[in-house]
Amino acid sequence: MSATGLTRQRVSTGAIWLIAIAALAAGRLVTDHLPNPDTRATAPFVVTAGLGQSASMRSGDLAVTEVTAAPTLSTLNGTLQSPGLFVRVTYRFTPNNESGQLLSTTVSAANGWSWSSGIGERVPRRCATAPPGVPAECAFIVEAPADRLVGAHAVFAANPDNADYDSQADIDLGISPEDIATWRAATKAITLPEPTLGDAS
């Protein structure tokens, strides 16, 4: 074999390696950017709405009716003081087909941080099981740093553990920097009212 023949063979071997590596890299790029079929299959069906608007979930209709906050929380066990804010989200849930209530109530910040309330959490939720067609007016409280609340959303789901395969309501709370300033200056403590059943009268 001549010297040029040997060089040509080396070049073509190198080219094949390069093509193989390029193909592997391209494959990696594609699989990294394609949605994962497992995640897609179990992902919740997200329903979005604004403050005061109704979100139609699988288990019923939800509307957040009020958001307010203060640095102090008054409970039956005493008064709690926060370096951030206690945020109270008041909502109305009307089950459509089965007696029930929403067992997952969370506030989620723009950067992905989230704060939950309810059983097993430091901050409470008060709600009641309503029969289908009868609204329950409920509220929950979370404690969060004041500088994370602008643009925060409230996230609701029926199941306390996860919302896989189920609908999840994502409500834009419409919190503005002015709201935060007002709430930080609030002297009246936040309370958690008893839930009520039936149309607001």
Add this chain to the structure above:
Amino acid sequence: MTWWRRNRWGVILVLPALALAVIASAYRLQLFWWDYAPHQATPGLLGQPVTFREHEDSDRYPYDLDLTMTVTQVARVERPEGTIRPWTWPTPSGAGWWRVDLHMVVDPTTPLAGCQLRLVDAGGAWTSYENTFPGAQNTLPSLPCAPQGTPGPWSASPADLAEAAKEPRPASYDVPVYFLTAADFQPREVWLWFSTPRYIAVSIPTG
């Protein structure tokens, strides 16, 4: 030698092998959550007795349940009656009460603590029995299908049986069950169960 001749045993054995593969994985064909909800009905009719037998083994004291139940009446009412304290909780706007009367014939030593009840409408929507309501000082019995005061044993443990024997439940009794529903809710069936998936479904004729 043709291909078929050479491979005939292989081809013939493919069929039982496939059948075996399907049978061996057949347990995967069962929906594992199906049994968590009432899905296996014992049907009945308003005013007619239904007999229901089941072996209960959810705790360490298993027992056999053998009861005969009659739904004698289903009616709209103003409010619950016969509660320990007179009912004062105002009915929420847009809601109303249904009263379901049960006649039960069951051995006094049978625990009825797992009893759950539901009203179902023509579209399949259901209202479950609840005994507490927000803002209400009154409560309904926590055990809806046993008489108040003499509920019988809570389980089949010797201690619970001995305790219940002091004030035995009558062998046959009538008990009203109250449901808070939407004002326009029209029940078509009364469901009662102890452990899923088996339940009693009593049809209520229209009109």
